[in-house]
Amino acid sequence: MGTKTKSSKKLQAPKGTRDHYPEDLLRQRYIQHAWRDASLRCGFDEIEGPTFETTDLYSIKSGEGILSELFQAYSGKSPKDVEQVQETGTAPFALRPEFTPTLARMYAARAKQLPKPCKWFTAGPYFRAERPQRGRLREFLQWNIDVIGLPGESAEIKAQMDAEVIECSVRLFESLGVQADSLKLRINDRDAMARFFYSLDVTENQLEQAFSILDRQAKLPADALATMAEDAGLPQAYVQFLTGSVTSGSFDLDAPALDALCTQCIRLNLSPWITKDHSIARGLAYYTGTVFEAIADGERAISGGGRYDNLIELFGGPPTPACGFGLGDVVLGNLLDDKGLMPEGVELMEAVARPQASIRPVAFVVPNGDPDNEPLVHTLVANLRRGIESEEWLARDDRKPWQPDRYAVAPVHARVSYKSTRNLGKLRADAEKQHARYFVEIHGDDKVEITNMDTRESLTSTSGSFHIDPANPGYAGRAIGERA
RNA sequence: GUGGCCGUAGUUCAGUCGGUAGAACACCUGGUUGUGAUCCAGGACGUCGCGGGUUCAAGUCCCGUCGGUCACCCCA
Numbered sequence: 001m002g003t004k005t006k007s008s009k010k011l012q013a014p015k016g017t018r019d020h021y022p023e024d025l026l027r028q029r030y031i032q033h034a035w036r037d038a039s040l041r042c043g044f045d046e047i048e049g050p051t052f053e054t055t056d057l058y059s060i061k062s063g064e065g066i067l068s069e070l071f072q073a074y075s076g077k078s079p080k081d082v083e084q085v086q087e088t089g090t091a092p093f094a095l096r097p098e099f100t101p102t103l104a105r106m107y108a109a110r111a112k113q114l115p116k117p118c119k120w121f122t123a124g125p126y127f128r129a130e131r132p133q134r135g136r137l138r139e140f141l142q143w144n145i146d147v148i149g150l151p152g153e154s155a156e157i158k159a160q161m162d163a164e165v166i167e168c169s170v171r172l173f174e175s176l177g178v179q180a181d182s183l184k185l186r187i188n189d190r191d192a193m194a195r196f197f198y199s200l201d202v203t204e205n206q207l208e209q210a211f212s213i214l215d216r217q218a219k220l221p222a223d224a225l226a227t228m229a230e231d232a233g234l235p236q237a238y239v240q241f242l243t244g245s246v247t248s249g250s251f252d253l254d255a256p257a258l259d260a261l262c263t264q265c266i267r268l269n270l271s272p273w274i275t276k277d278h279s280i281a282r283g284l285a286y287y288t289g290t291v292f293e294a295i296a297d298g299e300r301a302i303s304g305g306g307r308y309d310n311l312i313e314l315f316g317g318p319p320t321p322a323c324g325f326g327l328g329d330v331v332l333g334n335l336l337d338d339k340g341l342m343p344e345g346v347e348l349m350e351a352v353a354r355p356q357a358s359i360r361p362v363a364f365v366v367p368n369g370d371p372d373n374e375p376l377v378h379t380l381v382a383n384l385r386r387g388i389e390s391e392e393w394l395a396r397d398d399r400k401p402w403q404p405d406r407y408a409v410a411p412v413h414a415r416v417s418y419k420s421t422r423n424l425g426k427l428r429a430d431a432e433k434q435h436a437r438y439f440v441e442i443h444g445d446d447k448v449e450i451t452n453m454d455t456r457e458s459l460t461s462t463s464g465s466f467h468i469d470p471a472n473p474g475y476a477g478r479a480i481g482e483r484a
Numbered sequence: 485g486u487g488g489c490c491g492u493a494g495u496u497c498a499g500u501c502g503g504u505a506g507a508a509c510a511c512c513u514g515g516u517u518g519u520g521a522u523c524c525a526g527g528a529c530g531u532c533g534c535g536g537g538u539u540c541a542a543g544u545c546c547c548g549u550c551g552g553u554c555a556c557c558c559c560a
Binding site for chain 1: 485486550551552553554555556557558559560
């Protein structure tokens with residue numbers, strides 16, 4: 001009996017880890033299912049890297065913070081390794097604390113042969129030797145989506161890529177039943193903020209500090225912020241901005257990139273989810289432009305992301321702009337629990353068993369060459385990816401996101417072409433290369449042609465033209481959904 | 485890394501001023517009613533996280549330690 005107590009003490013799970021009994025594992029699968037589903041529908045391809053990397057990989061860009069929280073590893077077979085650990089306290093390998101360095105390494109290795117943009121997602125375990133607390137464990141799952149590389153140079157294209165990342169995260173929250181009134185994506189532009197700070201006589205050396213203090217703006221009282229800023233030698237104008245106009249919301253930043261992003265978000269029907277917030281800075285320095293943060297119930301930060309235009313270069317790749325977003329399973333699980341959005345028992349089993357979104361693109365949407373139709377592409381694609389909820393389900397008071405009658409038109413995997421050409425033949429070739437099932441040409445609001453790429457049959461020839469508007473009986477998404 | 489709170493039966497928890505433990509649910513057995521559902525009776529069940537200290541006496545007070553939790557730090 002005594003031995004039993006002793007051995008069970010030794011065999012307990014390490015601090016900050018979780019044992020997943022059947023019901024627990026299903027809950028985790030539910031979240032992973034939602035992650036994969038949203039990513040696939042939005043046209044992201046899944047990748048995975050090793051769960052441990054060489055320690056060097058993490059010392060390239062990181063500060064003390066990351067390095068001190070690494071779980072380090074060595075084989076123990078090489079006397080050199082053992083020696084190194086004893087002498088330097090640093091092992092040759094480390095369990096990965098984040099995905100971005102691996103992503104940068106993987107991208108850099110094949111940068112020349114990869115398409116632009118390259119849309120990748122991954123969801124796997126990460127390890128940080130932190131002290132556990134709410135929403136933060138030492139082993140957790142994290143979902144990452146990244147759009148790497150740009151299909152063109154213009155600011156609009158950059159905004160489009162940013163919007164793709166935001167769109168995908170919104171599709172996730174939507175699919176899990178999180179409402180736009182309880183979760184907001186706060187967006188900001190670090191470039192524009194930097195320009196503004198310089199106009200307040202903040203020096204280049206002070207910039208990082210200025211962002212770092214700005215980032216804590218919501219957490220600390222005004223006088224503490226002022227003291228902190230003054231101690232850092234930041235100019236009075238900055239202090240006034242920090243404690244005054246940024247909180248009142250009256251501050252109007254000159255940020256064309258942010259405006260372009262907002263325009264794109266309107267096209268994608270994302271406006272209820274996003275809000276400009278010039279107090280968002282997102283911690284460390286590698287974010288270069290757009291930054292965003294998902295905030296639940298007006299205070300809790302759930303996740304974040306942004307644009308990191310020089311990171312790939314830092315990891316030995318060609319200069320490549322990129323934008324990404326990450327979300328952990330622990331915080332997300334907490335949020336779903338709090339909102340009553342985590343199914344249990346039979347409902348959980350059935351939700352997890354539901355088929356995953358198609359890996360093969362179901363719809364490939366292109367404009368017919370008329371520039372006026374190009375915005376329609378984004379609107380239709382957003383609706384295809386989101387699906388159309390059924391009226392019966394919407395009318396029910398006890399509706400839950402996992403119920404089988406949720407959708408009148410189920411969400412599907414929809415893609416667009418990133419080629420700048422307006423040549424329909426080239427666009428069709430792009431669709432073929434990506435193995436899309438349906439080729440969708442937009443000739444106007446009420447003139448959408450759909451072709452089955454496998455059979456070469458035109459649905460339009462038998463059913464007439466389809467419509468962009470989901471409320472219209474001839475909605476293109478319904479035609480595709482019925483055949484998908 | 486710093487600080488607050490917590491750790492008692494399989495589970496959720498109670499346990500007063502220090503006097504060597506209790507409830508509910510769950511479990512097992514028997515009985516009743518034509519179901520394995522209800523109800524009744526009975527039963528088993530704990531090194532009070534672990535180690536040390538104070539005391540005649542510690543679940544209770546003190547120190548340490550491990551684990552949990554919340555906040556700070558940090559947020560990749």
